[in-house]
Amino acid sequence: MVADxxxxxWDRLDRVQFPIGFLEDLAAAGSLRGVMDVAASWLLLIVExxxxxxxxxxxxxxxxxxxxxxxxxxxxLETKVPMVNTLVGEAVARRDTxxxxxxxxxxxxxxxxxxxxxxxxxxxxxxxxxxxxxGSVNVGSANIDAFSTDDSRNLSGLGGLVASxxxxxxxxxxxxxLARTDELTGLLSRxxxxxxxxxxxxxxxxxxxxxxxxxxxGFKLINDAYGHIAGDVVLRHVAERFTHVLRNDDTIGRLGGxxxxxxxxxxxDESAALGVAKRLVEVCSxxxxxxxxxxxxxxxxxxxxxxxxxxxxxxxxxxADLAMYRAKRSRSQVVLADASxxxxxxxxxxxxxxLERALQDGGLSFHYQPVRRLDTNEILGCEALVRWVHPxxxxxxxxxxxxxxxxxxxxxxxxxxCLDRAARDLxxxxxxxxxxxxxxxxxxxxxxxxxxxxxTKAHLGTLVQYGLKSSDxxxxxxxxxxxxxxxxxxxxxxxxGSHGMPIGLDxxxxxxxxxxxxxxxxxxxxxxxxxxxxxxxxxxxxxKVVDGxxxxxxxxxxxxxxxxxxxxxxxxxxxxxxxNRGQGYLLAYPMSIExxxxxxxxxxxxEEPVASR
Numbered sequence: 001m002v003a004d005x006x007x008x009x010w011d012r013l014d015r016v017q018f019p020i021g022f023l024e025d026l027a028a029a030g031s032l033r034g035v036m037d038v039a040a041s042w043l044l045l046i047v048e049x050x051x052x053x054x055x056x057x058x059x060x061x062x063x064x065x066x067x068x069x070x071x072x073x074x075x076x077l078e079t080k081v082p083m084v085n086t087l088v089g090e091a092v093a094r095r096d097t098x099x100x101x102x103x104x105x106x107x108x109x110x111x112x113x114x115x116x117x118x119x120x121x122x123x124x125x126x127x128x129x130x131x132x133x134x135g136s137v138n139v140g141s142a143n144i145d146a147f148s149t150d151d152s153r154n155l156s157g158l159g160g161l162v163a164s165x166x167x168x169x170x171x172x173x174x175x176x177x178l179a180r181t182d183e184l185t186g187l188l189s190r191x192x193x194x195x196x197x198x199x200x201x202x203x204x205x206x207x208x209x210x211x212x213x214x215x216x217x218g219f220k221l222i223n224d225a226y227g228h229i230a231g232d233v234v235l236r237h238v239a240e241r242f243t244h245v246l247r248n249d250d251t252i253g254r255l256g257g258x259x260x261x262x263x264x265x266x267x268x269d270e271s272a273a274l275g276v277a278k279r280l281v282e283v284c285s286x287x288x289x290x291x292x293x294x295x296x297x298x299x300x301x302x303x304x305x306x307x308x309x310x311x312x313x314x315x316x317x318x319x320a321d322l323a324m325y326r327a328k329r330s331r332s333q334v335v336l337a338d339a340s341x342x343x344x345x346x347x348x349x350x351x352x353x354x355l356e357r358a359l360q361d362g363g364l365s366f367h368y369q370p371v372r373r374l375d376t377n378e379i380l381g382c383e384a385l386v387r388w389v390h391p392x393x394x395x396x397x398x399x400x401x402x403x404x405x406x407x408x409x410x411x412x413x414x415x416x417x418c419l420d421r422a423a424r425d426l427x428x429x430x431x432x433x434x435x436x437x438x439x440x441x442x443x444x445x446x447x448x449x450x451x452x453x454x455x456t457k458a459h460l461g462t463l464v465q466y467g468l469k470s471s472d473x474x475x476x477x478x479x480x481x482x483x484x485x486x487x488x489x490x491x492x493x494x495x496x497g498s499h500g501m502p503i504g505l506d507x508x509x510x511x512x513x514x515x516x517x518x519x520x521x522x523x524x525x526x527x528x529x530x531x532x533x534x535x536x537x538x539x540x541x542x543x544k545v546v547d548g549x550x551x552x553x554x555x556x557x558x559x560x561x562x563x564x565x566x567x568x569x570x571x572x573x574x575x576x577x578x579x580n581r582g583q584g585y586l587l588a589y590p591m592s593i594e595x596x597x598x599x600x601x602x603x604x605x606x607e608e609p610v611a612s613r
Contacts, residue, residue, distance in 0.1 A: 035162075035165060035169075036054045036056070036067035037067065039054050039137070039158070039162050040052045040053055040054055040067055040068065042158060043137060043139055043155070043158065044139075046154045046155075046158060047123075047139050047147070047151045047154055047155055048141075048146075048151075049139035049140060049141050049146070049147075050118070050119060050140060050141050050142050051068060051114075051117070051119060051139070051140040052068070052137075052138065052139045052140075053066050053067060053068040053088075053137075053138045053139075053140075054066070054067045054127075054135065054136075054137055054138075054162065055067075055081070055088040055092070055124075055135045055136045055137075055138060056127075056134060056135040056166075057083075057092060057133065057134060057135045058080075061083070062082065062083055062084075063080050063081065063082055063083065064080070064081050064082075064083065064086075064088055064089060064092065064135060064136075065079070065080060066079050066080075066081055066088070081109065081110055082109070085108055085109050086108050086109050086110040087100055087106065087108045087110050087111055087122060087124055087138075088110060088124050088135075088136050088138055090108070090124075091124035091125065091126050091136045091138075092126055092133055092135060092136050094126075095126050095128060095133055096126065097123070097124070097125050097126075097152055097155075097156065098123075098124045099121075099122075099123050099124075099147060099152065100121060100122045100123075100124075101121050101144060101145035101146075101147075102120065102121060102144050102145070103115050103119060103120055103121060103122060103140075104120065114140055118142055119140040119141060119142055120141060120142055120143055120144045120146070121140065121141050121143065121144055121145055121146045121147060122138060122139065122140040122141075123138065123139050123140075123147040123151060123152060123155060124136045124137070124138040125137050125138075125152065125155045125156050125159045126159070127159050127162055127163035127166060128160075128163055129160070129163035129164050129166065129167040130167055132167065134162075134163055134166040134167070135166075136159070137155055137158060137159040137162060139151070139155065180192040182253065182254040184232055184235060184236065184254070185235060185236055185239035185254050186239070187239055187243075187252050187253050187254045187260070188251065188252065188253030188254070189253060189254070190253065190254070190255045190256055190261075192253055193251065193252070193253025193254075193255070193261050193263065194253075194261070194313060194317065196251050196253070196263050197209070197211065197261075197263055197313045197316065197317065198313040200263060200266075201306065201312070201313055201316070207266040207267075208266075208268060208269055208270075208305050208306065208307050209263070209266075209305065209306045209316065210263075210264040210268040210269075210270075210272070210273040210303065210304070210305045211261065211262070211263060211264075211303070211304045211305075211316055211317065211319075211320040212261070212262040212264065212273065212276065212277055212280070212301055212302070212303055212320065213259070213260075213261055213301065213302040213303075213304070213317070213320035213321050213323065213324040214242075214259065214260040214261070214262065214280060214284075214299050214300070214301050214324070215258060215259050215299070215300050215301075215324050215328060216234075216235075216238065216258035216259075216284070216297045216298070216299055216300075217297065217298040217299070217300055217328060218297055218298060219231065219234070219257075219258040219297055222234055222295050222297065226290055226291075226293060226295065230290040230291070230293075230295070233288065233290050234288050234290065234295060234297060235254075235258065237288045238260075238284055238288075238297065239252075239254065239260070241283040241284065241286070242260065242262070242280055242283070242284075244283075245276070245279045245280055245283055246262065246276070247264075247265055248265075249265030249266065249267075250262060250263065250264050250265050250268075250276070251263040258297075261317070261320075262276070262280075264276060269305075270303075270305055270336065273303050273305060273336075274303060274334060274336065277301045277303055277334045278334060280299055280301060281298075281299045281301065281333050281334060284297055284298065284299035285297070285298060285299070298333070299333065300324055300325075300327040300328040300333055300334075301324060301327060301333065301334045301335075302319075302320045302321060302322065302323030302324030302325070302326070302327055302335055302337060303320065303323060303334065303335070303336045303337060304316050304317075304319035304320035304323060304336075304337040304341075305336075305337070315345065315349075318345045318348060318349065319337040319341055319342060319345050320337060322337065322341050322344050322345055322348070323335045323336065323337040323341050326341065346393070347390075347393045347396070347400070348400065348404065350390060350392060350393050351390070351396055351400065351401065351404045352404055352407070352408055354390065354391075355401075355404055355405065355408060355410060356408070356410060356413070358388060359410065359413050359414060359417050363388060363389075363390075363391075364386060364387070364388045364417065364421075365386075365387050365388075365421070365592065365593075366384045366385065366386060366387065366418075366421055366422060366425060366593065367384075367385050367387050367590035367591055367592055368382035368383065368384055368385070368425070368441070368590065368591060368592075368593065368596050369382060369383050369385060369583060369588060369589065369590040369591075370382050370583070370587065370588040370596075370599070371383065371561055371581055371582070371583045372581070372582055372583070372587045372588065373580060373581060374562075374571050374574060374575050374579070374580050374581065374582045375575065375580060377587075379439060379588075379599075380439060380440075380581060381439045381440040381441060381442065382439070382440075382441055382442070382596070383441075383442050383444070383476065383583065384418070384421075384422045384425075384441050384442065384443050384444070385398065385444070385590050386398055386401060386402075386418065387590075388401055402446050402448075405446075405448070406446070406448040411448050411449055411451075411452050412452055412454060412458075414449075415449050415452060415454075415455055415458060416458055416462075418443055419443070419458055419459055419462040419473070420462060422441050422443055422473060423462050423463070423465070423466040423468060423473060424466065425441070425593045426440075426441050426466075426468070426472060426473070427466050427467075427468070428593065428597075429593070429596065429597065432597055433597070440471060440472050440473070440474060440502070441472070441473055441474070442473075442474040442475060442476050442502070442504060443473065443474070443475050443476065444475075444476050444478065444506060445475050445476070445477060446478075447483075447489065450477075450483070450488070450489035450492050450493065451487070451488045451489050451492075452488075452492075453488055453492075455492050456492055456495040456496060456499075459473070459496065459501070460499060469500075470499050470500035470501050470502075471500060471501075471502055473501075474501060474502030474503065474504060474524070475496065475501060475502070475503055475504070476503075476504040476505070476506040476527070477493075477503070477504070477505055477506060477517075478506050478507055483517070483520075490520070493520075493521045494520075494521065497521050497522040502524045502525065503521055503522060503523050503524055503525075504523070504524060504525035504526065504527065505517065505523060505525070505526045505527065506527050506563075507527065507529045507530075507563075508526040508527055508528055508529055508549065509528055509529045509531075509532050509545065509546075509549055518556055518558075523556075523558060524558060524559065525558060525559040525560070525561060526549070526553055526558055526559075526560055526561070527560075527561045527562075527563045527583070528546055528549055528550070528560060528561070528562050528563065528579070529563065529564070530563050530564020530584070531564075532545060532546050532549075533546070533562045533563065533564045533565060533570055533574070533584075534564060534566070534570075536570065536573050536574075536577075537567070537569050537570060537573060543573065543577070546562075546577055546579075547577050547578075550577055550578050550579055551578075554578065559581060560578075560579050560581065561579070561581040561582060561583055562574045562579045562581070562582045562583070562584075563582075563583045563584060564583075564584045565582045565583065565584030565585075565586050565587055566584050566585050566586050567586060568586065570584075570586070571586070
């Protein structure tokens, strides 16, 4: 510490300027304790005294912590003295200078101790800044009536600087406390809990480090149905329940939204971690009263354990995050990160590292899956499906690619790449084969792409650049998410529709609230989901559902396409129901632009599905 090496040099008074020298030393002191030691040492420089001290008012306003320095030796003392019946307490309470020329004549508690320590007189000046009192600066002498008016003035000058420092220091501390604490739940903040994980991995040697990544299922529905205030109530209740379940050496923080991160104590192995996770699931599912209603949430938890603490915090967090998503998809509630999750984490890390370069250097491509007429086998157009073969990890799943585009803030670049590549490939096909003049491409758009305010301008600009019509490059929306009224996504769809862009609904029949799209947007086509098409040959209910969807489409003058066709009998049933457009491995698998150019348009249908291609 600073005080351990500080030596008062009385000759220094001739070599330094006050307050510049004091401020320089103050800035170099670092910690609050170091600052107090420096300030006490400077008191001895500017006032001829035998002992100097700084007394800081505690939060309870009943006691003072005293930092003391005596003579030419660094002797930092930190003791507690009460506000009542002490000289330093009186100076703080009166907010005025207190001079005691003869300590032996005083019965105050600290006066008695000062006399026992060989002092005969004292001078105390309160530390006040912006109306707030922080404590006092104090000096003592072995001589009676040792201090002058100049001493009092010098002491007041230094005290003012110390008080200003304490005011700034307390503001910084408050800001740091806010940064360490989640305002809604009172738990640690994202930054603070991840900092705890980093510290554990650096210092826990060979003790296991267990992380639990918790996400609340269905929380969005609570917000949508009851409002965000109700959602906040649920989060606070869940945070409180989690805290009661955890042990004294466990640490919990809120990452944001409905996500929590829990760092278990150093004695936690795989069995203990899974046990804690199951208890968290149980308490999370208990109902919460929100006004006159009762709601509940489910928890999906990913568990990751570093046995030798060789992992980086970000890597362990990623494993727990991925395990949580696997728990959410499988609805198994708790999943332990295993080798497959770690391989997945490695792939995600590689995608994050190399995605932007792949967009710039042509690492991405499109494969096109044709849509055919079921009576003539004629190709009507193609759905563009993005593909990326990573140079080290191989094929990157399309959904992961889209998710990482969003996570890395590359939505605009990715959207421009998709538009440019699809338009360029369509123009190349039309140049080589005149029959493609009447065929179209469609792009699958993610929710994030629709929420990008620049999408409409980029789409229209691409059409102009390549001399294409609005109907040449359509878009398809997945039926698993909802476009909110008044959102940027709704505005984008309305703008695209007003320019004649074909809008289709993919995976139709599996989502929710999608029927409102028919009245809000100029939907031109639907693709009946593959799960329904797969069942129409064996399940009468599925056949009736598909028949109803097709009738609805026909009444609305919307084209219906059956997707996921893999068997010849599915073609016959679709035609009987009234679907005359199809897509699936039986008809054509997704292929590169080069394969599409060489495709025999009227080739015979395969007898067996080619899902393995």
